[in-house]
Amino acid sequence: MTWLGWRLQRTETIVALGIVALLSALLVPTGINMWDAYNHGGLGACLGANPGFSCGNRIGNFRAQFQSLSDLANWFTLVPGVIGVLLAAPFVADLENGTYRLAWTQSITRGRWVFTKLGLSLLAALLAGGALTLLFDWWRGPTAHLDGRLDTGIYDSTGTVMLGYTLFALGLAIALGVLWRRSAASLVVAFIGYFATRILVDYKLREHLVSPLTATWKGAQQPAFLNDARILSLRATIHGHEVLSGGGGGFIGGTGKVGAAPGLKNAIFHAVYQPNSHYWPLQLTETALFAGVALLLIAFAAWRVLRTD
Amino acid sequence: MSAALETHGLGKRYGSQWALRDCTLEIPRGSVTALVGPNGAGKTTLLRMAVGLTRPSEGSVRVLGLDPRADAAETLPRVGFLAQEHPLYGAFTVAEMLHVGRSLNPGWDDESARARIAELGLPLKKKVRSLSGGQRAQVALTLALAKRPEVLFLDEPVASLDPLARREFMQTVAEAVAEHELTVVLSSHILADLERVCDHLVILAVGRTQLAGSIDEIVATHRLLTGPRDSAEDVARVHEVVRESHAERQTTLLVRANGHVYDARWTVHELDLEEIVLAYLGQDAARRREAVVS
Numbered sequence: 001m002t003w004l005g006w007r008l009q010r011t012e013t014i015v016a017l018g019i020v021a022l023l024s025a026l027l028v029p030t031g032i033n034m035w036d037a038y039n040h041g042g043l044g045a046c047l048g049a050n051p052g053f054s055c056g057n058r059i060g061n062f063r064a065q066f067q068s069l070s071d072l073a074n075w076f077t078l079v080p081g082v083i084g085v086l087l088a089a090p091f092v093a094d095l096e097n098g099t100y101r102l103a104w105t106q107s108i109t110r111g112r113w114v115f116t117k118l119g120l121s122l123l124a125a126l127l128a129g130g131a132l133t134l135l136f137d138w139w140r141g142p143t144a145h146l147d148g149r150l151d152t153g154i155y156d157s158t159g160t161v162m163l164g165y166t167l168f169a170l171g172l173a174i175a176l177g178v179l180w181r182r183s184a185a186s187l188v189v190a191f192i193g194y195f196a197t198r199i200l201v202d203y204k205l206r207e208h209l210v211s212p213l214t215a216t217w218k219g220a221q222q223p224a225f226l227n228d229a230r231i232l233s234l235r236a237t238i239h240g241h242e243v244l245s246g247g248g249g250g251f252i253g254g255t256g257k258v259g260a261a262p263g264l265k266n267a268i269f270h271a272v273y274q275p276n277s278h279y280w281p282l283q284l285t286e287t288a289l290f291a292g293v294a295l296l297l298i299a300f301a302a303w304r305v306l307r308t309d
Numbered sequence: 310m311s312a313a314l315e316t317h318g319l320g321k322r323y324g325s326q327w328a329l330r331d332c333t334l335e336i337p338r339g340s341v342t343a344l345v346g347p348n349g350a351g352k353t354t355l356l357r358m359a360v361g362l363t364r365p366s367e368g369s370v371r372v373l374g375l376d377p378r379a380d381a382a383e384t385l386p387r388v389g390f391l392a393q394e395h396p397l398y399g400a401f402t403v404a405e406m407l408h409v410g411r412s413l414n415p416g417w418d419d420e421s422a423r424a425r426i427a428e429l430g431l432p433l434k435k436k437v438r439s440l441s442g443g444q445r446a447q448v449a450l451t452l453a454l455a456k457r458p459e460v461l462f463l464d465e466p467v468a469s470l471d472p473l474a475r476r477e478f479m480q481t482v483a484e485a486v487a488e489h490e491l492t493v494v495l496s497s498h499i500l501a502d503l504e505r506v507c508d509h510l511v512i513l514a515v516g517r518t519q520l521a522g523s524i525d526e527i528v529a530t531h532r533l534l535t536g537p538r539d540s541a542e543d544v545a546r547v548h549e550v551v552r553e554s555h556a557e558r559q560t561t562l563l564v565r566a567n568g569h570v571y572d573a574r575w576t577v578h579e580l581d582l583e584e585i586v587l588a589y590l591g592q593d594a595a596r597r598r599e600a601v602v603s
Contacts, residue, residue, distance in 0.1 A: 003412045007405065008398070098396045102449075105360050105390035106413035106456065109381050309323075309363045 001108055005116045009090035009124065016083045016128045023079065024135055031139040034066055038142035047145055059146060070143055074153045076136065080162050081194040083128045084169025085187045087121050092177030092186055095305070114302050121170060122298065129166030136162060149279050150230035152202055159283035164290030169194045171297030178301040201286070207232050209285045210278050215271045222269075228276040236267040243267055311374030313338045313460045313492040314359055318368035321354045328354040332368070334511055334521045336494060338459075341486055343503035344496035345586055346513035352496040353393065355513065356462045359494070360390040372460060386416055389458030393465045395449040399438035403431050406448055407455075414456045422455035425481075443474025450478065454485050461485075463495035467502050479506055500586050510582070512589045519589045520565075524582060531585045534562040536575035543572065552588045563588045 038044045043062050046055040094100045094117070104110045136157040144154050155161070173190035180186045212232050217223050236244035244267070274282065314336040321328045329351030336342050344352050357363040358370050361377035361384060370377065375384045397406055403426060411417045426433065429447050437445065446466065453461060463482070467475040483506045485491055497503050510527055512520040520527065531551070534544060538560040541553065548564040555561075563580070564570070570577050580588075 001413060004409055007401070011400075097399075098392065098394055099398055101362060101390075101392045102396045102398075102452075103413070104362060105385065105388070105392075106410070107386040107415055108413050109385065307364075 001112055001116045002120075004103070005120045008094065008117070009087065009120060012086050012089050013124045013128075016086055016124065017131075019079065019083060020128055020131045020135070023076070023132075027135055027139045030066075030069055031141075034069075034139070034142045037062060037065060038145070044142075044145065062142075062146065066143070070153075073140070073157065077153070077156045077165075077198065078195070080129060080132060080165035081169040081191050081198075083132070084125055084166045084171075084194070085173045085191050087125050087128070088170050088173030088177060088190065089183060089187060091117055091121055091174050091301075092181070092183045095177065095181045096183050100305075111306060114305050118174070118298055118302055121174070122167070125166050125170045126163070129163040132166065133160060133162045148228045148230070148276065150228070150274060150276065150282075155279075155283075156198075156202065159279070160287040161283055161290070164287035164294070165194075165198065167294035168197070168290040168297075171294030171301075172197075174301045175297040178304050206282065206286065207274065209289070210274065210281045212272050212274050212278075215269075215273065217269050219265055219267070219269075225275065226271065226273060229273040232272045232274065234272075235270045237270070238267050310338065311371065312336060313340070313373060314494060315371045315374075316355070316358075316368065319355070319358065319365055319370050320367040321351070321358060321363060322366040329358075329513075332513070336492070336509065336511070336521075338373075338492050339490060340509040340523075341482075341493045341507045342495070342509035342511060343500065343507040344494055344511045344513060345500050345503070345590075346496075346498065347590060348498055350513040352498075352513055353464050356390070356464045356494070356496060359462055360388055361385070362390075386414065386456075387459045389453035389456050389461040391449050391453045391461075391463045391466055393468065395446050395466075395469075397437045397445060397449055397452075399436070401437050402434050403437065403440075403448060404433035406437060406452060407433075410452045410455055416457045418455045418457050422451055425451045425454070441474075443470050443477065446470055446474065446478055447481065450481055454481075457489070458491070460492040460494065463493065465496055465498070468497065468499075475502055479503075482506060500583055504582060510586070512586060514590060527585060528580070528582055530566050531580050531588075532564055532566050532570060533578040533580055533584075534564060534570060534575040535559055535578070536562075536572070540572065540574055544570070544575065551585075552591060 041058065041062065043055060043058045046058055094103070100110075100113070103113050137159065140149075140154050140158045144151075144158060147154055149155060149158055169190065172193050173187050176190050176193075177183065177186040215223065215226065234244070235242060312335045314334070316332050316334055319332040320330040322330075332351070332355060344355070346352050354363060358365050359372055359377060361381050364378055372384055373387055375387075377384045377388070398409070401409070407419070407422050407426070410422065411419055426448070429444065429451075431440070431444060431448065437448065440448065446469075450463075450466070453463075466482075467478050470478060479502065482493060482495070486493060486506070493506075495503060495507075508524055510520065510522065510524050536544075536559060538555055538558075541550075541560050541562060544550065544562055544564065548566045548570065550562050550564050552563040553560060562575075563585075
């Protein structure tokens, strides 16, 4: 059964690994350039010595050199979705083509068929997702130091979350495929569902995964501990009257300043924020959430297929 | 020894529709049985339940004395099944399809499988999807036979094939039966495809068993009687009337006779198998019309 399972998903696995290889071909040279500029251009040393805002020129140069790459990289957040959905295709195709009836009337039980096939697709997704995670985490290193690793684009492609995203796309596509038994439609809708879920988590759910902290200070000078934090909301009051209120989503990196306006000198600022130290708790919670939902979806698919009539 | 296939009050419901209902039959080992009925009579459902693909809604099904669903691990190696669409992996080569059979079946007979493929003149490196319908059916049959099943279920195996491919396919089935002690159950809505190879017949209609038995016995007991209308009831008391039609003067009865028909008022004609089957299926059509009216 292992031979058949592998043979049936060989093409998709090779394509998935091909996508990873293609990305590596693009990212490894540029990553080497970025790390080189960061380490030997003095930027790393400057940021290390001054966690404040005093590396302006060097940051400007670095950004000028690599900004277009960084912008492009935001699209890479779709890659786990593509790979996950792709690796679900062989399982759904077997149901759509009726070839499962061939397999289920050989000498092996359908239980073994289901577990081998799902296990192999899960394994392929873990491999491809793991490779993506390592590649992007390394590549994002310099920009993470610059913009802070809680910046949405950077957070989404560093740490462990990409592995969770890949598994989630796989689970969603398999579950939809089991319900629908139509490959093309299931895979497309699963990808759309993946994208919608990611947006929802990025902009709504993530800030609640780990309880944010609050800070209050006087005057326009932002406290140093907020330099690499992610500000979820910010208010300023003067004698109890609100003079400024900002919504969530704003990130204040090492180069930013809160309320630089001179009129706010005597204002009291209230901030709700995720400190840099919440990065790993956030990453691990989100990864566990996506991976957990993926496993539930796959378990549902297995249950549903096992009791197929 | 338990029967090859045995069902008691077997039924399958999909939603509110019964695909098969109240099906009780027994197919002995070593027989080649034609399962005949119109489209929608429940043939596919019955065969799928026999190989454990489908779970019965009521009643029981036993294959070689085993429950094909609960005892799947023991049943599966002993049965073969060929689904109507002859599902095969289109992207695989013929050799890879044989590899599939080898890796999924402990009793796989590789030598005979390769010999059969060679006999058919099929190149091992050819992709399954580039084969003709008849060739695909033969590859699927080769797979089912090389598993060395004790009972082989074939669902409408030749429905999609041209006449030549039909004959070759049935030829392969007949050879396999002659070679091994194989029980075969094959369904069709066309009897002519099966008549030459089969020695047993099951007629399924309106989702129920109408007639089951050996073909010799069926042909021997069915008679067409023509005689006076007013004595039709006398006949019905002794023999089972399958179908009757009345003209002004005389009545025609198709009966399953219990022994000889002695009544001198009736003329007795012998029937061939096809006429008998048609009579049962015609009765089915009549019942359906009644069901619609009521």
